[in-house]
Amino acid sequence: MPIIVKDYEWSESDTRLDIWIPQKGIKRSSVDVMVTNFYIKANYSPYFFDLHLKEEIDEDKTRVVIADGKITFHLIKKDPAVWETLVNLSAKDSSTRRELVATAYKYHEEKTSKDIEQRANIKAEQNKMALRTAMDFESGEKDRIEAEKQAERDKVAQEMDEWQNLDDEERTRQYMETINTGKDTVEEDDATDTKSPDTRNRDDEIDDKVASTDEQAADTQEVSSDTKLSAAEERARKFEKIKHNLANPLLSDKKYAKSLKKEEKKKNSDKPVWEGNAPRQQKEITVSFTPRFFPSAARESTAAEEEAWYEKNIRAQMAVKAKDKDTKEDERNPVWLSDKASVFYKMGNFPAAINAYSEAIKISPSLPKLYINRASCYIVLNLYEDAVVDCTRALDLLTPPVEANRLSRVRTLAKRGSALCQLGSYQDALKDYELASKLSPENESLKQDLQLLRSQMGMDSVQETKGQITVT
Numbered sequence: 001m002p003i004i005v006k007d008y009e010w011s012e013s014d015t016r017l018d019i020w021i022p023q024k025g026i027k028r029s030s031v032d033v034m035v036t037n038f039y040i041k042a043n044y045s046p047y048f049f050d051l052h053l054k055e056e057i058d059e060d061k062t063r064v065v066i067a068d069g070k071i072t073f074h075l076i077k078k079d080p081a082v083w084e085t086l087v088n089l090s091a092k093d094s095s096t097r098r099e100l101v102a103t104a105y106k107y108h109e110e111k112t113s114k115d116i117e118q119r120a121n122i123k124a125e126q127n128k129m130a131l132r133t134a135m136d137f138e139s140g141e142k143d144r145i146e147a148e149k150q151a152e153r154d155k156v157a158q159e160m161d162e163w164q165n166l167d168d169e170e171r172t173r174q175y176m177e178t179i180n181t182g183k184d185t186v187e188e189d190d191a192t193d194t195k196s197p198d199t200r201n202r203d204d205e206i207d208d209k210v211a212s213t214d215e216q217a218a219d220t221q222e223v224s225s226d227t228k229l230s231a232a233e234e235r236a237r238k239f240e241k242i243k244h245n246l247a248n249p250l251l252s253d254k255k256y257a258k259s260l261k262k263e264e265k266k267k268n269s270d271k272p273v274w275e276g277n278a279p280r281q282q283k284e285i286t287v288s289f290t291p292r293f294f295p296s297a298a299r300e301s302t303a304a305e306e307e308a309w310y311e312k313n314i315r316a317q318m319a320v321k322a323k324d325k326d327t328k329e330d331e332r333n334p335v336w337l338s339d340k341a342s343v344f345y346k347m348g349n350f351p352a353a354i355n356a357y358s359e360a361i362k363i364s365p366s367l368p369k370l371y372i373n374r375a376s377c378y379i380v381l382n383l384y385e386d387a388v389v390d391c392t393r394a395l396d397l398l399t400p401p402v403e404a405n406r407l408s409r410v411r412t413l414a415k416r417g418s419a420l421c422q423l424g425s426y427q428d429a430l431k432d433y434e435l436a437s438k439l440s441p442e443n444e445s446l447k448q449d450l451q452l453l454r455s456q457m458g459m460d461s462v463q464e465t466k467g468q469i470t471v472t
Contacts, residue, residue, distance in 0.1 A: 002048035003428040010086055017057065017075040017083075021049050025385040028066045035059045035073070036111075038088070039104035042071050046392055052091035052100050054083050059111075334360040338370060350377045368397040368408060375415050384419040391416035410440040414449070426457050 008021040019040070023031070026044040034041040037059055041050040049071075056078040063074040077083075091097045292298060294306065341356035357374040364370070371394040378387035394412045398405045417432035433450045440446060 002043075003046050003425070003431070005042075005047050005049040006427075007424075008049065012083060012086075014080045014082060015077055017073075017077060017086075019051070019073040019075070019086075021071045023066065023069045023071055025069075025389045031066055031071060033064050033071070034108060035062050035064070035075075036104045036108050037078070039100065040073055040075070044071075050101075051086065052088040052097070052104075054085055054088050055079065055081070332363065334364040334367065334370070337363070338373070341373065345373070345377060350380050353377050354381075366397060368394040368405075368412070371397070372408065372412050372415065375412075375419070379415065379419055379422075382422070384422045387419040388416055388423070391419065406439055410436045410443070410446070413439070414446060417449075417453075421453065426453065429453065430457065 005021055005024075008019060010017065010019040012018070021042060023044070024047055026047065031042060031044040033043075035057075037056045038053050039050065040053065042048075053075075058076045058078050061076040065072045065074065088100070091100055290298075337356050337360035341353040341360070344350070344353035344356060354374055354377045357370050357377070360367075361370050361374070371390040375387040375390035375394070378384070378390065391412050395409065395416075398409050398412065401409065413432045413436035417429040417436065420426075420429035420432065430450075430453055433446065433453060437443070437446045437450050
């Protein structure tokens with residue numbers, strides 16, 4: 001059953017409302033906060049705080065700060081005004097309160113769903129915008145490439161038109177200039193030839209074609225004027241063929257590769273079969289296996305269990321490993337540390353006992369006895385909030401509630417009730433003492449403490465007799 005927090009403070013202005021509630025030693029990560037337009041809640045086990053506000057607030061502008069041992073709500077009022085009272089008076093009725101809580105949770109759920117849907121819509125819109133931008137960029141890139149291709153086609157078409165419009169003498173002159181320029185380039189390339197054998201062979205073929213064309217061009221100059229026109233057309237046709245081969249080197253590469261394959265096939269056909277397909281050499285292959293701690297082979301079905309086992313053992317080794325290399329083996333044993341803490345407690349050295357219990361808890365954080373005993377030390381040193389935290393942790397570990405841990409739960413509840421009495425939380429202390437007395441009805445000391453607490457709560461001057469509840 002949660003402990004209701006009632007010791008809170010608040011202040012207001014025309015536009016703002018601030019509420020402070022004690023954190024009571026609970027970790028910041030364990031605090032659950034909810035804020036709606038008429039309702040605020042803070043749940044940090046075992047404590048619980050909620051309020052039904054008198055007027056509406058703007059939950060989108062609300063800030064919650066957890067620092068300095070306090071949980072602070074900075075609320076912004078929807079309509080500027082001074083409320084004078086904080087709580088909705090109709091929430092005092094239990095049935096009305098349940099309806100208000102249900103309404104607040106429903107409002108919070110609808111608003112959360114709406115916010116999630118809105119964020120999803122924004123994300124989808126952003127994805128659409130990114131896709132549209134990428135498509136526009138790709139379309140522009142395609143248009144640019146197509147424009148460059150079209151420009152190249154127009155340029156080639158223009159050159160072909162200019163070539164066709166030339167007369168025969170001009171065509172012959174330009175052709176001879178191209179041939180002479182090609183020869184000069186070939187001579188320069190031969191001086192610094194770094195080409196591969198395949199490329200040189202293709203160049204030799206082109207040179208042979210060019211040489212044969214030169215011979216035909218020289219013979220054409222001796223032909224009569226009647227046959228000069230047909231010879232010029234023949235030269236132009238052969239020039240176009242050479243130009244096509246130069247512009248499409250892959251075509252000549254395919255022909256050259258076919259000829260090489262034919263020669264290689266003819267050469268291999270003369271050899272015996274065993275010469276062309278010699279047996280492979282014998283070699284040794286070294287196979288290494290991944291080392292495993294477990295003797296069995298690795299299986300996918302047991303991978304999760306093995307991983308959990310590894311993590312559990314690593315955590316245990318890290319917990320047992322001492323910070324100092326000179327730490328003795330006994331000081332790594334939680335039982336030895338617990339016994340040492342008990343000796344310190346009997347000697348009255350409570351800070352040393354707390355340190356010993358804390359080191360034992362680091363090694364074995366799941367032993368409730370360590371938290372219970374450390375809470376006793378905290379109570380002696382008047383560190384009641386730390387005692388409440390340790391008792392709460394011990395009760396969490398004493399689950400499920402069975403007969404074997406009944407007495408430990410009684411002892412823990414009595415200690416927490418005593419610490420709560422010292423903190424002034426008498427209602428919470430009364431609940432702990434009643435539960436402890438119910439678990440151990442034969443304990444006369446618990447009955448006396450419970451009766452004393454009830455009598456003190458009925459008196460006006462509770463603060464004067466605070467501290468008379470003993471620890472059983």
